[in-house]
Amino acid sequence: MADLKTISPVSDLTEGDFVTERCGRLAYSCCIPTINRHKEHLTMIKSLKALIAAAIVAVAPISAQAGDQKMVEEVLVILSSDSLQTQGMAMVLSNTMAQQGAKVNVLLCDKAGDLALKSYEAPALKPKDVTPGQMLRGLMKQGGVANVCALYLPNSDYSKNDLIDGVGVATPPEMADQMLNPAMRTFTF
Template sequence: MSIKTTLTLAATATAVALSGAALADSHGGEDHAYDDMAERALVILTSDSLQTQGMAMILSNAMQQQGAELSILLCDAAGDLAIEGYASAEPINTPPENPAGQVTPEGILQMLMDNGAQVEVCAIYLPNSEHEQEDLREGVGVAAPGPMAEMMRDPKIPVFSF
């Protein structure tokens, strides 16, 4: 190995190590204050995958616990989570250290709503499903494209899509 290759590898390793430390620092340790984080967040969920739906809800819950004001947009197959009485085919197992044991995306969604999350289905969900607005869980609305587009364009509101 040439000295030039060795120096390049050493410089790259140092840069990766420093960027990793900076990234870890910016994403917080146990004493991290969330004061400078976004106060609002938009979560768009379209996936029909049970694990993807579950992880979207788990991460939404974590954001809400950290003080984010949540808006959740459910489209396509994920819109079914907004239907009163909907039940996932099976619960999701949580890691062994989690006292919850098993959870469902719709159960976490309801908890998020109970804690103030705004939940809406896409404007085209109901006309393209077998459901009516009366079938939606109490508190779930139908998104209007204009206001939703404004929220998506707002640089102060991060958008997370699953």
């Protein structure tokens, strides 16, 4: 019988050697003609370990993301478009976010500032037959906060008295604080 060897690596074997090898808690004793099965087993174990490691790496970001699925508590919607449908969609989404529990802050700039005027008139949008201005008022009734930008009134024919009750005039530091707040998500339309 050939000498017993504890091998490491398997490639050091020669034909006729009788070997004992540990693989985890298992010990293998075999003669060189069966060593190919041993090599295949070790290769399979290495492949299985690599596959498990790859699966863990692939699933880890998904698991972490699933745990972070908490809703944003406060949002800033900046609306500056003069497009009726864009204004409408911004208000639809703002109202929907408020209904889902978010505190919604709206900054109205340029022509979108007109939504905050007492004299605001616009065609109603389908399917609810409401104007963006009416949706803004509804948002404010739900606790939403609306401000016109600091440039709106000085560059228009309107004053603070022309704004609907509850609409304020934003200051740049206040808006910059909201925009830089990592807990607040900003949307622009």
